[in-house]
Amino acid sequence: MVRAKKKEELDEMCFEKALENLEAIVKQLEKGELPLDESLANFAEGVNLSKICLNKLNYAEQQIDKILLEEKGKVIERPLLLKEDDRC
Numbered sequence: 001m002v003r004a005k006k007k008e009e010l011d012e013m014c015f016e017k018a019l020e021n022l023e024a025i026v027k028q029l030e031k032g033e034l035p036l037d038e039s040l041a042n043f044a045e046g047v048n049l050s051k052i053c054l055n056k057l058n059y060a061e062q063q064i065d066k067i068l069l070e071e072k073g074k075v076i077e078r079p080l081l082l083k084e085d086d087r088c
Contacts, residue, residue: 010045010048010052011052013049013052014056015053015056015060018049018052018053018056019049019053021049022046022049022050022053025042025043025045026046028042029043029046
């Protein structure tokens, strides 16, 4: 149950916060001072955070592609529609 709640929290996290947390985890792991179990838990969270960042970057790329979509030889600009709110 706790794990499901944690996943929901991660899914709702904005890109900037996910990247910030991922960088903190990488720094902790690079120090090599954590016990094995804690290192594995942090590694798993880091993998989830990297997936969140990648999904949000892919979504942003798709939005940019839509904005730059050429129709009849003319570049059409459309407003960028972001899925997440401005919580960061």
